[in-house]
Amino acid sequence: MKLTIDRVSKRYGANTLALQDFSLDLGSGILGLLGPNGAGKTTLMSILATITKPTSGTIQWNGTDLAADPNAIRSVLGYLPQDFGVYPNLNAVEFLEYLAAVKGLDSASARRRIDELLNLVNLTDVRKRPLGGYSGGMRQRIGIAQALLNDPKLLIVDEPTAGLDPEERVRFRNLLSDLSGDRIVILSTHIVSDVEATATDIALIAQGRLVAHAAPEELLRAVEGKVWEWVVPSSELNAARQQFLISNTSRRGDGVHVRLLASQPPPGTTSVAPTLEDAYLFCLSQHRAGAAA
């Protein structure tokens, strides 16, 4: 099972280049696709989900070119878009039955699978309620369920935890981890903690380019010895912001505890263990500095 993205670019209109020469090789496991807003994550997801075509470059699923045979990927695809709608007059079961038919599942398998999925996403109690009356989080869970209908080998989820409460968020992360065994899961988000909890691989994307692709441990190693904690008076916080890349601040009795990233720390700082959020910010700042240079 292999997904190959080779020098894919996507241009919108004359001036907007959403993706630039993006290349990535993926095997089974969860890829966390991290990047700031407008980095090109959703464009990449849409291309992989066959919703839109790349301007240039190729995508291959197990050696089959997507452009030559899009159904090769569609038959094994589960896709949860960032924004999607539902049919408000249908209830959860009816909506999933319809999508199962569109995806070509037979009745018996579909019914069994729908029961399983509604249980997994915790919607069994409201299965007969029209979707028009669902809350945002409940709709998102229906989206997750529909993505898993056809037992996908390639699961693409774009900002899946948006609108979920903390309990459901944990539940979804666990679900992704459990299902990732023999699948390629691409999890696009800007919430680092979602990726931290689930991803076996991380791809950082910024301004349509791949900034880094590594295991979480490798990214953390790259930032080891560069994360510091510094206690400053509130009045000096703005000056510190101007001078250093700050990943977090917290006010306490002795002043503001500033978490900063620097190769050469200011005097009075103590070294702290890096988090994935530190690594993410560090990579992005390096990328921006390189682009500016």
Next chain:
Amino acid sequence: MKHPWRVLYQMAKADFLERVRRYSFLLILAGALYMAYAVITEKVVVVVGDGYRGVYNSAWIGMLMAICCSTFLSLCGFYVVKNAIERDSTTRVGRILAATPMPKVLYTVAKTVSYFAVLASMVLVLMAAALAMQWLRPEARPISLWQLWSPFLLIDLPVMFVAGSLALLFETLPVLRGGVGNVIYFFLWTFALAGGATTGMDDATGIHVLTTSTQQALARLDPGGKTKNFSLSIGPGHAWRTFLWNGVDWTPRLLAARLLWAATGLGLAVLASVFFHRFDPAREKIRDKKLKEKRNAVVDDPALAIEHPQPTPARATLTPLGARGQNRFTRLVLSELFLMIKGLHWWWYVVAAGLLIAEFASPTAQAREGVLLAAWIWPVLVWSQMGCRESRNATQSLIFSAERVVYRQLAALWTAGVLVALLTGVGTAFRLLTSLDWPQLAAWCAGALFIPSLALALGVWSGSSKLFEAIYTMWWYVGPLHQLPSLDFVGGSRASSSPGLYLTLAAALLLASCLGRRRQVAYA
């Protein structure tokens, strides 16, 4: 609220700009310009009395264009503008507006003004076209701007204001918000065109002001002639002689009647504010709520619904799927059919069943010429969802990433549409079959294939149900109901039916649907 006029202006301006930058505006504008061209080239003429038309002076050209404008724009314009509240609701802009001190009446009046501005801008284009027409057709000079433009200003603009305010009122009323309102407006429009008998307040479209004036002018010229006739005809052959008409004598009574119609429009806009829900989610979902109350007596508000979290399974697993079924297409057709009829009220089925029984029980001729017409207009809102359901509900990304979606899903959808036609018209087919009326049975088959093909093509290409609802209802009224040859897709009589034409059209529309869907799907 501070500066209400500025708020009114800015709201109307934003809505106006949003609308005129859309393709649908350009389409209607193109239609209006084509209409002007048809008038200039005498493709459309007004015939008065026994074959008379007016000399093409300023008054006649102004009247001719104003009549076309009043009839065409008051119908199409209504469907084009009627979506401001829906759009503000789907874009969530409405919720931002609702959180401001803006009074409801300001919102409804601003939207009405915007609707009017959109329609009035089209009238302005036609006024310019009228001027160009007289300049290009020097049948009578000089050009009198008052005679040329007064019908636009005094007839068309009030009509546009009323059409705009009705569009907004319909949007605020839950029953009239959707397709039912679109169909009801069509009949209201038909009634308004035919109904006005005097030049007073019952003359909504203002056309009778013009007909009365021209007929009076002709009566002076030809006292013994048949002056009562006044018709808008296609083709110059209908009029073979001319008479001079110098325009309407705008008496204070006539002016007051027109102004009253404009005031009525304003009154309707104010009335709309009474029903306007101000984007209150509880009232927006009132229908869903009623449905839910029936199904779930305990939980009556989704926001307050207490969910019962289930324990997280130790490890999530999915049982393997079996081999893909052999009856996948049949299943998809049934799913599409279910989706089409889901949400219809019980009384819809009662009427449909009543019509079906009437088809079986009526003599063949009555079934074909009468009951079938009703049976095939009744599901107009079912067919109108075809091809546009995905864009209306934003499910494109879910559906269009499925395998072989263009041909499999589209074919299933079309088959479901044909099934609706077959099921609602099967009584007539039975009557035709038992009376061995093969030509009419062929016409029936062509109609059953043509209607869903038209719905699918218009739905796919417009992304909206409104276009089909407007065109189909109008076509049904002009063609099958009046048994107009070549436009009668139902085949009400032998003389008017053209099964070959409609089978060909059905095939062409199906092809157009496939092309339209291929355009929507990246890898078709």
